Amino acid sequence: MIPALAVMGLVGVVPLLAAFNYAFFDIFTIQQAYWVGDEWYRQIITSDRFYASFGRSLLFSALVMSVQFSLGIALARMVSRMGPSRIFVLMLVALPLVVPWNMIAMMWQSLIHPETGIAGRAMAFAGIGFDYKFNAIHTWILLIVMDTWHWIGLVVILAYAGFSGIPKAYYQAAAIDGASSFAVFRHIELPKITSALSIAILLRFMDSFMINTEAFAMNAGGPYYATSFLSLDLSEDIKAFNYGSTAARSMLYFLIVMTVAWLFRIWVERQGRVDDGVQVVKVGG
Template structure:
């Protein structure tokens, strides 16, 4: 019998070293800072959970948390169905059309994040922007600076333009991996397009859609550059998300409060990710029991 050889684990060491220096050590340092009042790295005072108490008793924190969850819910409710619909259309299209659409729809993914709001601010500019001039010509008043609804519209449309390609690519990959035998069996049974989607395509896409859902939630929940450059959380704090509150603390050199806010932010994201993983892991067993 050949003995077990665990030397392959040494191949993981470079990744472990990188994760340690990039993730674990900074997290330990920030956790330490969150319990102190820092005037400088050499001048700090231990204050315990004071910063955390200030955060969890602040109405502003819960308002920002609600806006962050609301923004994530809106973009997910738009991008996931739209991405699946586009992927279904691509499945029925010619190969050349599919290649062209996938290339065009994924171009925004390679645009640097700090350039996204610049592009859209120019796009909706009533003087030089195509959309801004079209709105002005049609007599539609659009003031994203002082109208909260218009600011939200810009952020949601901009985020959809930026990230829809990711959902489309993942959805199309999931659909393309379905064997032709499934469609042949459905045709023999006389299944409609809705039944094919409901009982064949959607279950087979579950893994990639779960990945898209988690990735898009994480990105949308942590939106900062786009929201800050568009209206800096305005008007009147209508787009002040958790990330903007954290950025404000950091820019004010409030190291202790910003460290505590970072830890709270981290715990929220990790809790949502863990809940999502637990839910998706429990689904197969529940489905198995239902079949039995």
């Protein structure tokens, strides 16, 4: 336990405490710092921009997750009914996970380039005008498609792990009862994969909520701030060497993360109790 805690302490706890401290100062250089109390926090949480970014991040997470989870679960369900070739499908969906994050936006931009891109030329040929630079809706569509491409593999792999953990006997019992495919999904598969999916839900929520590199590389938060998410505001502060404000923002984001992690834990614990309850009923019945 000790080595792990030492490493986490160095890369996690110490920087966090430092940020907590910086957040109360107006810092020109590290040697020249002036106590400003809660001013940075006040400035951030009273600015309209913070809430606008917060809302955009939330909307992005909601859209991305509804697309990725409905597609991912359907795909994983299909894969779990396949023969040995399932390994190839899992390998296929895992491919985008190994692409360096700063390259993803570039790959998609070159793909939809109207003169040299495969998809871009196809769209130009079909007469579809696509302008991700200046049309906010198009930027959003591109970001969501790109994020889905990038992360659907994780959802499929984790959902597949859930599906493959369901004992055969459940399916046999359902077949004897003459349950429809949808009923099997709703009453047997969905409850059984929830625990496997919970981590996917959590990871996807936080990572999309704090999306940074890909969104910045795509359109730098534009057009007109339409895709400036929470973490892009933070990057902007860092680039301006605004230490105090950066630190205060970091602390606020960390608080959000902490709250989400804590809610997640409560949810998982409740989930565990429900599962136990079901088991008791089964033994009794």
